Amino acid sequence: MPAASPTLFFFAASAASLMLAFLSGDDPVGPVVRTKQGLVRGAFDTSYGGRKFLGFQNLPYAKPPVGQLRFRSPQAPDPWVDIRDATAQGPVCPQNNKLGPKESEDCLYLNVFTPELKPEKLFPVMFWIHGGGWVSGTGAGYKAGYLIDKNVVLVTINYRLGPLGFLSTDDENCPGNFGLKDQVAALKWVKENIEAFGGDPDDVTLFGNSVGAASAHYHMLSTASKGLFNKAISESGVALATWARPEPGLDNARKIAVLVGCPSEPSAALVKCLRGVDEPILTAAALNLTKWFFCPMAQLRPVVEKKSEDSFLSDDPLNLKPHSSIPWLVGVNSEEGAVFTGAFVEYNTMLQDLDRNSDKLFPICFAYQTSPRAKLITERIRNFYFSSNPLTVNGSTNMISDGLFTWKTDESIRRYNDTQATYYYLFSYRGKYSMSDIYAIGDVNIGVAHGDEAFYLFSNNPYMPITGELPAKDIEMAKKLTKLWTDFAKTGNPTPDNDPLHWPQVTFGRELQYLRIGEKLEVKKGLFQKRIDFWKSLRF
Ligand SMILES: *[C@@H]1O[C@H](CO)[C@@H](O)[C@H](O)[C@H]1NC(C)=O
Ligand SMILES: *[C@@H]1O[C@H](CO)[C@@H](O)[C@H](O)[C@H]1NC(C)=O
Numbered sequence: 318m319p320a321a322s323p324t325l326f327f328f329a330a331s332a333a334s335l336m337l338a339f340l341s342g343d344d345p346v347g348p349v350v351r352t353k354q355g356l357v358r359g360a361f362d363t364s365y366g367g368r369k370f371l372g373f374q375n376l377p378y379a380k381p382p383v384g385q386l387r388f389r390s391p392q393a394p395d396p397w398v399d400i401r402d403a404t405a406q407g408p409v410c411p412q413n414n415k416l417g418p419k420e421s422e423d424c425l426y427l428n429v430f431t432p433e434l435k436p437e438k439l440f441p442v443m444f445w446i447h448g449g450g451w452v453s454g455t456g457a458g459y460k461a462g463y464l465i466d467k468n469v470v471l472v473t474i475n476y477r478l479g480p481l482g483f484l485s486t487d488d489e490n491c492p493g494n495f496g497l498k499d500q501v502a503a504l505k506w507v508k509e510n511i512e513a514f515g516g517d518p519d520d521v522t523l524f525g526n527s528v529g530a531a532s533a534h535y536h537m538l539s540t541a542s543k544g545l546f547n548k549a550i551s552e553s554g555v556a557l558a559t560w561a562r563p564e565p566g567l568d569n570a571r572k573i574a575v576l577v578g579c580p581s582e583p584s585a586a587l588v589k590c591l592r593g594v595d596e597p598i599l600t601a602a603a604l605n606l607t608k609w610f611f612c613p614m615a616q617l618r619p620v621v622e623k624k625s626e627d628s629f630l631s632d633d634p635l636n637l638k639p640h641s642s643i644p645w646l647v648g649v650n651s652e653e654g655a656v657f658t659g660a661f662v663e664y665n666t667m668l669q670d671l672d673r674n675s676d677k678l679f680p681i682c683f684a685y686q687t688s689p690r691a692k693l694i695t696e697r698i699r700n701f702y703f704s705s706n707p708l709t710v711n712g713s714t715n716m717i718s719d720g721l722f723t724w725k726t727d728e729s730i731r732r733y734n735d736t737q738a739t740y741y742y743l744f745s746y747r748g749k750y751s752m753s754d755i756y757a758i759g760d761v762n763i764g765v766a767h768g769d770e771a772f773y774l775f776s777n778n779p780y781m782p783i784t785g786e787l788p789a790k791d792i793e794m795a796k797k798l799t800k801l802w803t804d805f806a807k808t809g810n811p812t813p814d815n816d817p818l819h820w821p822q823v824t825f826g827r828e829l830q831y832l833r834i835g836e837k838l839e840v841k842k843g844l845f846q847k848r849i850d851f852w853k854s855l856r857f
């Protein structure tokens with residue numbers, strides 16, 4: 318509930334501050350908005366379609382999670398007295414990927430972009446949860462240039478990453494899931510404050526990719542998030558993915574403790590000591606949980622907690638159903654695995670390494686190392702994708718796509734056949750930018766990689782800054798994709814009645830219908846069904 322009705326101030330800029338703004342080449346001073354914590358001053362920006370809009374960046378939604386608050390649930394943010402400057406990008410959360418100019422443990426900030434502050438009818442809100450394996454990424458850097466043209470309010474957030482966000486001792490000393498609890502805190506902030514920015518607090522769509530997509534799925538399952546949103550979009554990630562499912566945290570917490578010279582037990586001593594370790598040392602220690610390149614895909618994961626006021630996840634998602642009947646738009650990209658196999662094009666020795674050591678590496682990459690049939694499963698996977706030949710780049714791309722993404726997406730959709738209105742897609746448009754280049758040096762075109770769809774939702778991407786002119790076809794795709802996504806955010810249906818295209822809700826049978834989003838938009842049936850059935854048949 319908003320504490321007081323939000324008030325908006327347009328300050329008459331003083332001659333001096335106007336002068337300063339002109340001298341520094343900035344837009345004249347932006348308007349001031351009253352949030353529950355205090356006043357914030359935003360800045361003007363221009364959308365792709367040439368529309369003037371407002372951005373408010375670096376807004377605190379929790380107390381800085383530092384010192385004694387490290388490894389604790391987010392606390393309500395402190396109020397302030399003066400006008401807070403919200404015109405510049407804030408810090409990114411500590412990570413081993415260097416994505417931002419400023420990195421700080423004090424990083425629980427969000428950004429709000431709005432077409433206007435006082436619309437006749439409040440705008441639907443789209444709440445973006447970034448990907449990055451729960452160890453990297455940032456909300457800042459995703460730009461609203463396309464979405465704002467579709468009359469929505471965009472919120473992007475940071476949340477704690479790596480050990481700071483996901484370390485757990487599986488008990489009250491360090492219950493874990495802090496990164497997910499941060500997301501809940503940010504959603505609560507939106508509920509209380511977004512009306513002051515022209516957004517509808519009762520019409521919030523979560524969207525995210527990779528672990529952000531899995532997070533959105535987790536929020537559908539966690540009662541801690543109930544009532545804070547009413548639609549969800551999961552782009553290439555689900556809570557049931559082998560890399561997103563919860564696992565006990567204590568083993569990893571102990572490994573990290575030993576690495577940084579802390580006692581590995583009892584857990585109270587472990588946590589007390591880790592609270593005193595310098596952040597960069599703690600963050601770097603997570604690197605040591607990676608066994609090979611992208612395996613395991615998430616170094617630290619959510620954990621099942623004992624039920625309490627404060628818990629986020631009380632059971633494995635396999636045993637949970639959505640807490641509310643929420644329209645869900647979910648899908649994958651056509652060559653997800655290319656985000657990793659791009660590296661194999663450049664560095665053939667990596668592919669050879671995976672080939673030679675498949676008995677050891679496949680079980681780690683695809684999370685069946687505890688299966689007594691691990692050796693047999695590896696053999697079957699090799700056989701299915703490569704017959705008795707050496708590994709290839711494209712075969713590996715499909716293998717990784719299915720083992721990490723397509724298989725569990727299909728399974729998740731089928732699991733809620735009685736509760737959800739679900740819209741399923743395959744994104745298969747390859748444009749100028751692709752995440753398949755992220756580990757490669759040059760341009761490799763081996764398909765539409767994990768994360769590629771975000772290039773058509775945001776006018777900038779923190780992983781790969783967009784510079785220079787975009788091909789007209791890419792702009793067309795951005796228009797198409799943002800229309801589907803925002804129509805879904807507005808109505809719960811990506812192709813509402815007046816749309817000539819009809820993207821049907823999934824109906825359940827052996828083959829599921831989906832929308833293929835490529836150069837053309839086509840409704841099809843049975844996405845990668847043979848490949849998915851193969852993974853199901855492995856039964857691990
Ligand atoms: C982790 O491993 C790297 C090498 O893989 C090493 O340089 C580093 O010191 C290790 N420990 C920590 C605490 O990061
Ligand atoms: C691999 O896949 C890409 C993209 O789908 C295709 O252009 C290329 O011809 C394929 N390479 C081989 C050797 O099949």
Ligand SMILES: *[C@@H]1O[C@H](CO)[C@@H](O)[C@H](O)[C@H]1NC(C)=O
Nearest residue numbers: 731732733734735824825826
């Ligand atoms: C939904 O899935 C369950 C479990 O697989 C199955 O028993 C049921 O028949 C399905 N319902 C529909 C409507 O397909």
